[in-house]
Amino acid sequence: MAFRFVFLLGSLLSFIAFSHNIDVDVPVPYWNDIMHRFRVHNRTVAPTPPGNLPTVDQTSTPSRPTQTYEHTKQLDQKGDYMLFWRTNNTHITFETHVKTLGYVGFGISQTGGMYPADIVLGWVKDGQVFLKDCHTVGYVAPVVDRSQDWVLEFGSETDDCTILRFSRKIDTCDSDDIKITDDTAKIIFSYHPDDPVSMTSLPWHGTTRRGTQSLMLLATTLSEEASGMPENVITHDFLNQHYRIPPVPTTYRCTTFDFPDLGKKHHVVKVEANIQEGHTPYVHHMLLYHCANISLSLANSTYMCYDNAPAAFVNCRAVFAAWEIGGGAFYYPPDVGMSLGTDRDPRFFILETHYNNQANISGIVDSSGIRITYTPEVRKYDAGMLITGFFVDPSEIIPPYEESFISKGYCSEQDLARGVPEEGVNVFAVLQHSHLLAKKFRTRVFRNGSEMEPFADDNYYDFNFQEFHYLKRERKLKKGDSIEVNCDFDSRARTSLTLGGLSTYEEMCLSFLLYYPRMDVEACWSFPLYQTVSNDTLLAQQEMYKWDWTKPEVRRKFDVVMNETLYRHSSFGNFLEGGWQFHDFYPPQRRNLYVRPEVDMCSNSP
Known part of the structure; x- marks a missing residue:
């Protein structure tokens, strides 16, 4: 899945150029170059002990399991x-x-x-x-x-x-x-x-x-019954309307919607994909963005998400719901839901659909989308979603020929403190997203200089299996904490640089955290500046493109560059005072790193 946040490429430039809260300069040609690139491209059930062979039961049916399963x-x-x-x-x-x-x-x-x-x-x-x-x-x-x-x-x-x-x-x-x-x-x-x-x-x-x-065989799950699904629910579909998928490998198509005035607060309790029959191979991901201060008269329009997107949608970059390839229905915990119907809740939405048509097939007409289920039976807490990691853009550089190269995206204490309340928030689910080169993925959290147990840690990441996974227990994210997202890439099959970007062949390193209660920070990420190569980030990239990456010593030289680079950090929220804010600093020196405990079940085995 190639995540991208609507208009970050086109309209973020206006924030950088005109916001009074920005204290750093970003060269305009750098963003123009990015725009051009994107246009051209637990129940406990003990097992039955061994014994005699079971007898054959002719009454079982394939549609219903013989016992209860998670x-x-x-x-x-x-x-x-x-x-x-x-x-x-x-x-x-x-x-x-x-x-x-x-x-x-x-x-x-x-x-x-x-x-x-x-x-x-x-x-x-x-x-x-x-x-x-x-x-x-x-x-x-x-x-x-x-x-x-x-x-x-x-x-x-x-x-x-x-x-x-x-x-x-x-x-x-x-x-x-x-x-x-x-x-x-x-x-x-x-x-x-x-x-x-x-x-x-x-x-x-x-x-x-x-x-x-x-x-994920040991993952915690939440069934419809365990989620406390009420009987009084309403479903609403955000669908593409008979869209003819272009005969090209990658298409990002956006459709705008106005949501009805509910008159009072409701809670979303379930999110799922509504994929047109037979179209699973072509629908790679869908994101539902919510927007603040947008006229509902702009609804019911369609456009290519990253090719001359309308400037009016500058604030549409916070994610309300998401579905990725391999994912199923997601149920919110019984005391948590995503709020709808109040003055602070969205009524204007944009559905971004990433179509993956690698065979360049013509004539595919699609009406897939995202379905939400909501209820007037209000739950105790409002959920929120935090997007963090490596800002999606070509400043993410992955050398070729590397068995293990780690990209790091940061969410600083300063950025999180803009929204995290004194009592903290409770993280209950995580979705980690990267592309084809990623083999390991970790979403790390640091407190007072020491690493806590990661929110998520997957040593066998699979691009074709991406969905929200419930944490085995809720985890506290406190004011003063920071987050670091690590993607471990295997680029041995590549002969040239891989850059951050939208297409499947490019890369991303993002983590989506679901938590409660809702705070105002919705995005928190970073990217490197490469100032030891050039004070102009674009010129630094262009210089590094010329390097002979086939040589191991060149790749080790890049390791030094990464170790010495400044990172530009940014945070945003629709209701966050000050809007976008940017600041530069060196990555912190980590100490007291977390080590996953090894449980030895075999020491007494023969």
């Missing part, structure tokens, strides 16, 4: 492979519903491919259920583990579906198994219409009965 995911596009799962402190239980009368494959992979992977194979034959704990040693049939750590709990075969329920320890202490962690897990799946005669003669599943899906 998570549900359709793994394939057709809905032939459904996955349900739940976790406790020590175990994880899965249930698969697959439209086949043959074998079912399910696994956890380090790369998303067949090898290396931890795999379980199961099937039902002649009234008996079979389950084998396996691993891969190459792109050949899996090998059965010497230690069978997956426990079969239930098996069923209906007229056209095989249902299996199985469990294992989160850490089996078996070198042939993959430990399940808080990071993104690459799930692989397969199935075949026939049962295997033996494990040594396993029929190949083929190319159409396999796939991969990224999931």
Whole structure:
């Protein structure tokens, strides 16, 4: 997903040039160059202990799981492979519903491919259920583990579906198994219409009965029931209207809307995508911006978001709702909602849709959008959304040929203090966003010079799996805290510089925090100035473009530049006194860094 905040490129220049609160100068050609570039481009359920093979239950149906689960995911596009799962402190239980009368494959992979992977194979034959704990040693049939750590709990075969329920320890202490962690897990799946005669003669599943899906298996979830969803709800869709997607790889299209006058306060309790059937491959992300002091007469218009966007929408850069590729419905906690209907709440919205048409297909007409569900039953707290990280622009430079290069975006104590109340705010969900090069992602928080536990930390970030994830417990963000967003990029496949920008091939490093109670700071980010190369940021970039990045010594030279650069910090909020403010300073020297605790479950294992 390529996030961008409406008109930051075009209209932010007017803020820089004319705001009395700005104490630094930004060269006009720099912003013109950016404009040009963008135009041309937890329930606890213990597992069933091992015992005799379960009997076949012919009464189960593929549409309903046999037990209660915290998570549900359709793994394939057709809905032939459904996955349900739940976790406790020590175990994880899965249930698969697959439209086949043959074998079912399910696994956890380090790369998303067949090898290396931890795999379980199961099937039902002649009234008996079979389950084998396996691993891969190459792109050949899996090998059965010497230690069978997956426990079969239930098996069923209906007229056209095989249902299996199985469990294992989160850490089996078996070198042939993959430990399940808080990071993104690459799930692989397969199935075949026939049962295997033996494990040594396993029929190949083929190319159409396999796939991969990224999931956070240990993530906290919030079901509709647990969210306290009231019966008295209203849905409202913000939709594109029969838009003909251009036959180009990347399109950002914006549509404006006026929201009805509700007459009194309401709370949004659910946000989800409303994707036109068959259009999932083309809708990459959607952002719903809210705007202050905008005439409703400007609603019902459309335009290309970053190509001569109307100047009237200068204040439309705060995000109200978001959906990204791979994301599902998001429910607000039972005592929290996004406010609508008061004088401080928006009625003018802009839907930004990023269309991804890599095959340049013509004739696709789309009416997808975002759906919100709201209620007049007002909850205790108003939610807010804070966008933080590396300001999206070409000043983000990622060298080629690097296995690990970390971009850092800062939200300073000074900027946060503009909005965070003395009692602080409570962060309950985080969405981390980058593009194709990102392999690790961390949203860090610092207090009194020491690093606290990160809001989010993912060592296996996947561009195709991006959604808000609930924190396992609410975290306090206090006045005096600062935030640092780190993106770890792998650019070994690139032969030239990768810059920050809108397209999928360019990069971003942003974190979205959902919290309560709502404060006035809505955006807080930074970008480097490279003043050791040139006092003019644009000239510094142009000079660095000429470097021979194939040489390791040049890339090490850039490391020195990054270590010595000033950063320009900025913050904004629609109701924030003083509007945009900018200030420059060096990144702080960090001490007392946080170390993720390692829980040893294997010390007493044989």
